[in-house]
Amino acid sequence: MLDLQGYGWLLLQGLQMTILVGICAMMMAVLFGLLGAWGKFSPSKLANWAANTYTTVVRGVPELILLLLVYYGVPKLIQDAAAAIGYEIRVDLNPFVAGFITIGFIYGAFCTEVLRGAFLSVPRGQMEAARAIGMSKILAFRRVQFPLAMRMALPGLGNVWMVLIKATALISLIQLDELLRNAKVAAQATREPFTFYFTASLMFLAITLVSMIVLKRAERWSRKGIREAV
Known part of the structure; x- marks a missing residue:
């Protein structure tokens, strides 16, 4: 059994926290990825601009800087905004919540490109066949396009998970008791x-x-x- 001078239990607790943060962050990343992919395919210029800006900025800024901006910068920004309108409040972010949301937001940009490529890989004829047999556009997406795209995206999402789980080590800087x-x-x-x-x-x-x-x-x-x- 892992003992390590009585500190083995501490590492095991950290391991559990690391896995929990990783799973929560990956769920957030897939959610942001789906929203980002939708924005890139959207006919709306605003949605398209927002998605492209999101992936460009997030992939271009170091992960550590974004994490510190969220954990230390956002509370200060909220406090300053409240002070400007006459309120004095104190905002403290939970390290766990701030950590997995920030990591999920960062890797959501990578998931966006993975999912975008997966949706583009689905043959157009699949959707045309679904519409030809009477499926609505939403039903065809849910039963045909989305399952096929997720099957094609699985290897890419797996790679994102591999990198994401290592990035959870950054959260140690915001005092979360991870590994x-x-x-x-x-x-x-x-x-x-x-x-x-x-x-x-x-x-x-x-x-x-x-x-x-x-x-x-x-x-x-x-x-x-x-x-x-x-």
Whole structure:
């Protein structure tokens, strides 16, 4: 059993928090990705501009800067805005909420491009056939286009997840007790940084290996009934 001078439990707690943050952030990323892909396909110039600006800015600014802007900058902005209209308030963001929303927002830009490519990969004839048998546009999207696009997007979304789960380590800077922060606490207490940082790296590697196995099985499941080209 993982003991590490009595600090093994601390790393395991951090591992649980890291996985929880990663899952919540990935759900947010897919949501932002769907909204971004919709904006890129939208005939509305405003929606198209907003989606393109979102993906360009987010992919061009370091993740750490965005995280610090959200956690430290947003509360100050709200407090200053309230003070300008005569109110004095104190705003403190929950590190967990701020962390997974910010990470999800950042990787939503990458999901946008993955989903955009997946929707473009769906043959137009599939939708035409669905409409020809009487399906409405919304029903055809829900039953035909969306499932096909998600099947094609699965490998790309898997890659986003692999990078996202490592990016959760950044949240240690906003005092969330995730894996890296707990490893730092244990390393400082025992003065054995190599032991605890190396163990933390092995835990991140374990998450990646398990994720690869799950994603491969998910891809095989999604290809059931699909005839592969020879």
